[in-house]
Amino acid sequence: MSGKVTISLAVNGETIEALVAPRTTLADFLRQDIQLTGTHTGCEMGVCGACLVLLDDRPVHACLMFAVQADGCAVETVEGLTHRRAIDDLQKAFHERNALQCGFCTAGMLVSAYGVLASGDELDRDSIRDALSGNYCRCTGYESIVDAIETTARLRRQHMEKEEA
Amino acid sequence: MKARAFDYMRPKCVQEALEAFVRADGDASYIAGGQSLVPALALRLQAPGLLIDIARLDELRGLSVAGGHLRIGATTRHCEILGSDLVREHAPLLARAAPFVAHPAIRNKGTFGGSLALADPASEFPAMALALDAIIEIASVEGSRRVGAGDFFIDLYETALQPGEIITAVYVPLASAKTRTAFDELARRRGDYAIVGAGIDAEMQGGFVERMRIAFLSVGSTPVRVGAVEAALTGRQLTPQAIRQAQDVLGTELDPVGDEHTPPEMRRHLARVLLGRLLGRLEANV
Ligand SMILES: Cc1cc2nc3c(=O)[nH]c(=O)nc-3n(C[C@H](O)[C@H](O)[C@H](O)COP(=O)(O)OP(=O)(O)OC[C@H]3O[C@@H](n4cnc5c(N)ncnc54)[C@H](O)[C@@H]3O)c2cc1C
Ligand code: FES
Numbered sequence A: 001m002s003g004k005v006t007i008s009l010a011v012n013g014e015t016i017e018a019l020v021a022p023r024t025t026l027a028d029f030l031r032q033d034i035q036l037t038g039t040h041t042g043c044e045m046g047v048c049g050a051c052l053v054l055l056d057d058r059p060v061h062a063c064l065m066f067a068v069q070a071d072g073c074a075v076e077t078v079e080g081l082t083h084r085r086a087i088d089d090l091q092k093a094f095h096e097r098n099a100l101q102c103g104f105c106t107a108g109m110l111v112s113a114y115g116v117l118a119s120g121d122e123l124d125r126d127s128i129r130d131a132l133s134g135n136y137c138r139c140t141g142y143e144s145i146v147d148a149i150e151t152t153a154r155l156r157r158q159h160m161e162k163e164e165a
Numbered sequence B: 001m002k003a004r005a006f007d008y009m010r011p012k013c014v015q016e017a018l019e020a021f022v023r024a025d026g027d028a029s030y031i032a033g034g035q036s037l038v039p040a041l042a043l044r045l046q047a048p049g050l051l052i053d054i055a056r057l058d059e060l061r062g063l064s065v066a067g068g069h070l071r072i073g074a075t076t077r078h079c080e081i082l083g084s085d086l087v088r089e090h091a092p093l094l095a096r097a098a099p100f101v102a103h104p105a106i107r108n109k110g111t112f113g114g115s116l117a118l119a120d121p122a123s124e125f126p127a128m129a130l131a132l133d134a135i136i137e138i139a140s141v142e143g144s145r146r147v148g149a150g151d152f153f154i155d156l157y158e159t160a161l162q163p164g165e166i167i168t169a170v171y172v173p174l175a176s177a178k179t180r181t182a183f184d185e186l187a188r189r190r191g192d193y194a195i196v197g198a199g200i201d202a203e204m205q206g207g208f209v210e211r212m213r214i215a216f217l218s219v220g221s222t223p224v225r226v227g228a229v230e231a232a233l234t235g236r237q238l239t240p241q242a243i244r245q246a247q248d249v250l251g252t253e254l255d256p257v258g259d260e261h262t263p264p265e266m267r268r269h270l271a272r273v274l275l276g277r278l279l280g281r282l283e284a285n286v
């Protein structure tokens, strides 16, 4: 029993066929099988948020699903978001606001931030906190992370208003 | 912290899933959102030989209105409940409770049926199914049956589901013009499991309570209806005096559990505070 199975999925826009053991989590598949180590693993039980990736454009925990479950889906990691320049402004704001120290939580924070910024909801500090409720950071005390996301939301809004005017 | 090796299959229909479970002789588990099962596998609290993935079955999907009920397909994800206009209109209590369920990323995968099947007494949706008097539709190789929420939750993580049965859908009676709802919970941090939580589904006319159902979460081994409190309020106006009396009744009716952080007395007190707040909101219609 428990032979490997073939899966086909898109990772950062590229279609990949792979042979995986059913018990391999998506996080381990990304990090070990295809060497995308931007996605981190901490608790491996859905609590810390270090492993967040986008599955069909929604943030999910890569430690809470098996790679076989992603068969036929589109996965995007922090590397993909970076390469297609979807979070340039967010990364710049993280840098400027000192929203990371050791960086362990950062990939997960960026994926959560991407998700809440893309939701189109009106954001204030409380709703940003809410969106980050599943992301642990042991270094920053969160304030600077909320600052960076708030700043990005404001700049994007201003940019849109200028486009409309 | 890695799951034991297992086989994996993605059946094409519910019937195929049910038969696969039977063939595995019980050494199998269904997986829907996986948001509770995967951690349990990683911690090796469970180690089935076969995972049967039901997350993509069309028969288990979707939200629709039919025959006086809102049908919630079992694999409807928490985020879909949260974002649905149908839910807001026809089952407003669920819309109120949904933001309290876990964190955004978990809501993107976790399913309504999975939450009921797991029957965590600290979970919001099982308690709301009780407050809404929902009907749970269950499939097995023998056929389909329906169980009222009041008969579904039996004990800690124990439900009316027999091994191998699948929840296919949940039916919630449609809200009317008289419906008023309230939900809240007390938790240490946003998104954490509640220390105590409650939801109310009521019908009010001219300021009087015609019907009221109240269910608490995180107070015992199952979600809990408080019939004596409901009876004490039915036919009355929600005056400050009526609310105080209801809180007193709750104090005697509720027999909450304690844990290392929360002795039973504290939980009872918090439940009373919560009930007062919720009834105040029903009266104010906010
Ligand atoms: C960090 C964290 C925080 C959380 N916080 C909360 C919270 O605050 N509130 C809350 O309510 N939940 C919370 N959850 C749990 C989450 O909501 C789960 O998604 C949900 O309880 C289970 O749904 P699932 O689809 O993920 O089920 P799965 O994990 O796939 O399955 C759970 C169990 O139910 C069975 N099952 C699933 N679907 C069916 C079906 N249709 N028929 C029969 N059996 C079925 C499975 O076999 C398994 O035994 C949290 C989870 C995590 C990891
Ligand atoms: S590693 Fe996935 S949430 Fe911690």
Ligand code: FES
Pocket: A099, A100, A101, A102, A103, A104, A105, A106, A136, A137, A138, A139, A140
């Ligand atoms: S920067 Fe170190 S954990 Fe967040």
